[in-house]
Amino acid sequence: MTDLTDLYKQVILDHNKNPRNFGRMKKADKVIEGFNPLCGDKITLYVCLKKNTLSKISFIGTGCAISIASSSLMTEKVLGMKIDESILFFNKIHKMLTSNDPINDDLGKLNSLAGVREYPTRIKCASLAWHALNQTLTSKDKVISTE
Amino acid sequence: MNSSSQTRKDFPILERNINNKPLVYLDNAASTQRPLSVINAVSNYEMNYHSNVHRGVHKLSELSTNAFESSRNKIKNYINAESEREIIFTRGATESINIVASSFGQSFKSGDEIMVSQMEHHSNIVPWQNICKKNNLKLIMIPISKDGEIILDEFAKLLNSNTKLVAITHVSNALGTINPIKKMIHQAHEKGAVVIIDGAQAMSHMKIDVTELDCDFYAMSGHKMFAPTGIGALYGKEKLLDGMPPYQFGGEMILSVNFKETIYNELPYKFEAGTPNISGVIGLGAAIDYLNNLNFDDIKKYELNLLNYLSEKLLQISGLKIIGKPKNRSGVISFMFDNIHAHDIGTIVDKEGVAIRTGHHCAQPIMDFYEVSATARASIAHYNTKNDIDVLIEALNKVKEIFS
Numbered sequence: 270m271t272d273l274t275d276l277y278k279q280v281i282l283d284h285n286k287n288p289r290n291f292g293r294m295k296k297a298d299k300v301i302e303g304f305n306p307l308c309g310d311k312i313t314l315y316v317c318l319k320k321n322t323l324s325k326i327s328f329i330g331t332g333c334a335i336s337i338a339s340s341s342l343m344t345e346k347v348l349g350m351k352i353d354e355s356i357l358f359f360n361k362i363h364k365m366l367t368s369n370d371p372i373n374d375d376l377g378k379l380n381s382l383a384g385v386r387e388y389p390t391r392i393k394c395a396s397l398a399w400h401a402l403n404q405t406l407t408s409k410d411k412v413i414s415t416e
Numbered sequence: 417m418n419s420s421s422q423t424r425k426d427f428p429i430l431e432r433n434i435n436n437k438p439l440v441y442l443d444n445a446a447s448t449q450r451p452l453s454v455i456n457a458v459s460n461y462e463m464n465y466h467s468n469v470h471r472g473v474h475k476l477s478e479l480s481t482n483a484f485e486s487s488r489n490k491i492k493n494y495i496n497a498e499s500e501r502e503i504i505f506t507r508g509a510t511e512s513i514n515i516v517a518s519s520f521g522q523s524f525k526s527g528d529e530i531m532v533s534q535m536e537h538h539s540n541i542v543p544w545q546n547i548c549k550k551n552n553l554k555l556i557m558i559p560i561s562k563d564g565e566i567i568l569d570e571f572a573k574l575l576n577s578n579t580k581l582v583a584i585t586h587v588s589n590a591l592g593t594i595n596p597i598k599k600m601i602h603q604a605h606e607k608g609a610v611v612i613i614d615g616a617q618a619m620s621h622m623k624i625d626v627t628e629l630d631c632d633f634y635a636m637s638g639h640k641m642f643a644p645t646g647i648g649a650l651y652g653k654e655k656l657l658d659g660m661p662p663y664q665f666g667g668e669m670i671l672s673v674n675f676k677e678t679i680y681n682e683l684p685y686k687f688e689a690g691t692p693n694i695s696g697v698i699g700l701g702a703a704i705d706y707l708n709n710l711n712f713d714d715i716k717k718y719e720l721n722l723l724n725y726l727s728e729k730l731l732q733i734s735g736l737k738i739i740g741k742p743k744n745r746s747g748v749i750s751f752m753f754d755n756i757h758a759h760d761i762g763t764i765v766d767k768e769g770v771a772i773r774t775g776h777h778c779a780q781p782i783m784d785f786y787e788v789s790a791t792a793r794a795s796i797a798h799y800n801t802k803n804d805i806d807v808l809i810e811a812l813n814k815v816k817e818i819f820s
């Protein structure tokens with residue numbers, strides 16, 4: 270059995286307390302809402318795209334420590350990434366959260382989210398922002414739900 | 417006073433561990449546990465006399481039909497209804513309410529009003545919203561105060577000759593408020609409105625007497641009163657049920673069928689289409705037997721004592737807020753921390769073996785009213801103890817530590 274500190278790692282607690290790129294963006298190319306109907310967690314992502322690159326990203330929202338920290342870490346990670354690259358990265362994160370494969374080393378800080386694996390009810394919290402971003406980059410849907 | 421160890425022994429699940437800690441079950445508003453007598457009644461039926469009810473001439477069918485109908489009789493006696501014809505078996509409180517909304521609701525006409533309180537569970541809002549939309553009725557909300565009580569003056573003002581139905585919960589699953597339903601029923605009747613009470617949260621905490629309450633319908637949920645899931649009941653006054661069209665159509669609910677015409681069965685079968693949840697009904701009957709052996713005067717005192725202890729201990733934790741402060745409370749306390757989300761609380765206390773609920777508790781309008789997106793909720797039954805509360809409080813202190 271894992272310890273709670275595997276879930277609530279220092280990085281997560283820190284990003285929950287001081288989320289990075291937190292705030293509304295006035296002129297965003299895309300505004301995406303992610304909603305987890307199960308728990309009411311709600312985030313709004315703002316993205317600017319320039320030459321197939323995520324040139325600006327921010328978010329606002331309410332939710333548990335896992336969903337806020339995951340959103341914050343995501344914005345930090347994908348800022349400046351090419352769209353294709355960020356979609357590939359989403360797949361890696363998704364795999365990390367939901368499979369039992371060994372955890373990839375190249376995920377850096379985002380490895381801290383891996384503890385969620387042991388808490389099936391919390392996986393959706395960790396993946397909410399990622400799903401929202403991924404779906405908007407791959408489709409035209411507006412409200413993204415984890416359901 | 418303490419919950420006797422005998423009471424706890426009646427509930428085998430309370431012996432188990434969760435995450436290597438003794439289970440502390442404080443999620444009774446979501447679903448209560450079953451006593452051994454209910455488990456045994458269901459298992460005895462499954463092992464010894466399962467067969468379909470009402471139709472067979474063979475011995476097994478006679479046994480299952482007798483057990484099935486005796487559960488109906490037990491409920492009728494327990495809630496003091498006038499006749500078994502007034503007790504309809506359903507899947508739960510949700511279906512009980514849906515029957516009234518979709519069947520009784522057909523008699524409402526454009527401009528009629530249905531009143532629903534602000535503290536209702538979604539199951540006592542959405543069916544009404546649906547029928548209002550369909551038939552062009554008005555859905556009127558009965559407001560509540562910050563303390564979490566229905567504002568009775570407002571209720572009286574909102575009642576008028578267009579009010580056709582009032583739907584209120586007996587006990588709020590989000591706040592624990594016990595509503596003054598007897599008074600409200602009386603006021604509604606004076607305006608000619610019919611009243612349905614959502615009794616899902618009341619039955620495990622108090623004795624119900626539908627004749628004394630004079631309610632028109634009362635919705636019950638088996639799994640919140642020590643019976644299995646997927647079973648519940650609807651009480652309705654016979655004269656109202658009699659005039660209502662069936663809710664679902666098929667076997668059981670008919671007297672005769674040919675391709676020109678079908679004659680519907682009499683009450684209560686008119687509302688029980690299809691093979692029913694026989695094991696659930698038998699479990700529910702055993703749960704009523706269990707309730708019958710409880711002394712609710714003592715239990716009320718015992719539970720109130722526990723709730724007061726819980727709220728006192730909660731308030732000693734800095735940064736913790738209790739949602740609602742109803743004068744009459746039963747079973748439930750919702751709370752939250754300023755800066756810690758309810759889900760994080762839920763996960764951390766689970767590690768300590770404590771089961772509480774987190775989220776919106778299927779009562780989003782009330783979450784909106786308090787401008788919160790989620791709360792943590794501890795809900796007790798008569799088998800909980802002060803020790804359970806102490807373990808919860810200790811776990812909550814751990815939550816604070818992690819997020820400090």
Ligand SMILES: Cc1ncc(COP(=O)(O)O)c(C=O)c1O
Nearest residue numbers: 508509510537539589614616637
């Ligand atoms: C107040 C209230 N009404 C209705 C319900 C729904 O009951 P059931 O699960 O029996 O459909 C619940 C269950 O959460 C409840 O708390």
